[in-house]
Amino acid sequence: MxxxxxxxxxxxxxxxxxxxxxxxxxxxxxxxxxxxxxxxxxxxxxxxxxxxxxxxxxxxxxxxxxxxxxxxxxxxxxxxxxxxxxxxxxxxxxIGIVHQELNLMNHLSCAHNIFIGREPRKLGGLLLDEERINQGAQKLFDRLRLRLDPRTRVGELSVARQQMVEIAKALSFExxxxxxxxxxxxxxxxxxxxxxxxxxxxxxxxxxxxxxxxxxxxxxxxxxxxxxxxxxxxxxxxxxxxxxxxxxxxxxxGRELAQTTPDIPDTSGQPVLLEARNIRRGRMVQDVSLTLRAGEIVGLAGLMGAGRTELARAIFGADARDGGEILVRGVKQNIRSPQDAVRAGIGYLSEDRKHFGLALGMDVQANTGLADMAQFVRGGFWLDEGKLAKTATDMVQRLRIKTPGIQQNVRLLSGGNQQKVVIAKWLVRDCDILFFDEPTRGIDIGAKAEIYRLLQDLAAQGRAIVVISSELPEVLRLSHRVLVMCEGRLTGEIPGALATQENIMRLATLRAA
Structure with missing residues (x-):
């Protein structure tokens, strides 16, 4: 250590x-x-x-x-x-705090974000003293040894640089x-x-x-x-x-966690559930093709900006494709929206669960049924509250979601339990093809182990699963095959039994000539 x-x-x-x-x-x-x-x-x-x-x-x-x-x-x-x-x-x-979800205003400069609400003023308080505001921010950046112009708009910065501005803001309160x-x-x-x-x-x-x-x-x-x-x-x-x-x-x-190495099944003879051919979307996805067979977990690896999420969103219809075609069980699908994808049996768990995975103002019960509310409607009009409640209760028990009850607002759940509610939503829909984008981001090690077991169980039931993860140990632990992307291109495929951090990183940095 x-x-x-x-x-x-x-x-x-x-x-x-x-x-x-x-x-x-x-x-x-x-x-x-x-x-x-x-x-x-x-x-x-x-x-x-x-x-x-x-x-x-x-x-x-x-x-x-x-x-x-x-x-x-x-x-x-x-x-x-x-x-x-x-x-x-x-x-x-x-006492200062830097939250996981940054609390900055993109249209304002770094300096204004740091001193907002307590800006130095001049001319009897009529005007902001821009020079003193920028000087104050520059002193903080110098203390942190940051090469950053205080006048730069926050929206132009990377997430990492925005985080440095948050730290400077906290330090501005001494x-x-x-x-x-x-x-x-x-x-x-x-x-x-x-x-x-x-x-x-x-x-x-x-x-x-x-x-x-x-x-x-x-x-x-x-x-x-x-x-x-x-x-x-x-x-x-x-x-x-x-x-x-x-x-x-x-x-x-409260217990020792067993470190299990997944038994990688031979899925070569299983039916192809999804085939994506020559998918293109701007510079982020350049002529990418892949196949998914029933019962396998495919890891999609690469550095940030490699195009992994963009590929998943293009297949799911969340972003418009510039080209390419998608086949589900050998039948070409005209997927132009997430609704089209869901009807074709494809589910997508976004890396941003709060914005795209959950209705934060609603309870666990409602969120569980969101992906397939039609099955809970009677006579085309009445919501079958009893059936929905039973389904939500079953999912809470199956996924071990920690909540006082199914009427609890999902906003009040921990990040790991929110993620389990998103998974429950797609299990209720019973999709055969599932894309999990950063499925354990912000989740503790115990909940991770539970989600790993869940993914392996879903694959064993015959579903095809893609796991997009920035954590290479996670990719190595779960994947039957690993696909690697770099700068919008698919640069290689590695069988799970042969995958290592070294050969994944080699492919993840294999830039085009």
């Missing part, structure tokens, strides 16, 4: 933690989210907070950041008891505590390295960082200590450097 940063030794000798939480409790209608939780953060420490989806991590962080008020317990900031009643109160105490929630979810390896460089700089300045992630390799690289929550309760705090990964996983899920 990679050695943890050395700055912790100084942090551990500090008598007064930056943050000290004791006996924290929080309940919502029908749910006890936290009970007797404790957590501490020292100056100059990266303290990872881990747990399965629904363990209480986000609730605890929102209490620290003033979004929620605690029901029980005590919060001390630099040794002083505090009642953090609002995000503004948290900011005044030097934050001594910085909470980072799944900060690498949309970053590639090079961008993760840049982020970790900034985290180490801040740690060396004495900033305490709460780091929430499901990625074990990141915790090994960046964290000093790890606190584990399970089912809303504190489980343990362990040193990152000397605690085996298997031990942390066992603490998270």
């Amino acid at each position: 990679t050695a943890a940063p050395t700055a912790t030794s100084a942090a551990e000798t500090s008598a007064v933690p930056l943050l000290d939480l004791r006996g924290i409790g929080k309940s919502f209608p029908g749910v006890r989210a936290l009970h007797e939780v404790k957590f501490s953060l020292q100056p100059g420490e990266v303290h990872a907070l881990m747990g399965e989806n629904g363990a209480g991590k986000s609730t605890l962080m929102k209490i620290i950041a003033g979004v929620y008020r605690k029901d029980e317990g005590e919060i001390r900031v630099s040794g002083q008891p505090q009642d953090i009643g609002s995000p503004t109160a948290a900011q005044q105490l030097g 934050s001594r505590v910085l909470i980072m929630d799944e900060p690498t979810a949309a970053l590639n390896n090079a961008e993760i390295d840049d982020l970790f460089t900034i985290i180490r700089q801040l740690r060396d300045e004495g900033v305490g960082i709460v780091y929430i992630s499901h990625k074990m390799d990141e915790i090994q690289r960046i964290a000093d200590r790890v606190t584990i929550l399970r089912d809303g309760q504190y489980i343990d705090t362990v040193p990152a450097a000397s605690t085996p990964m298997e031990r942390i996983i066992a603490l998270m899920v």
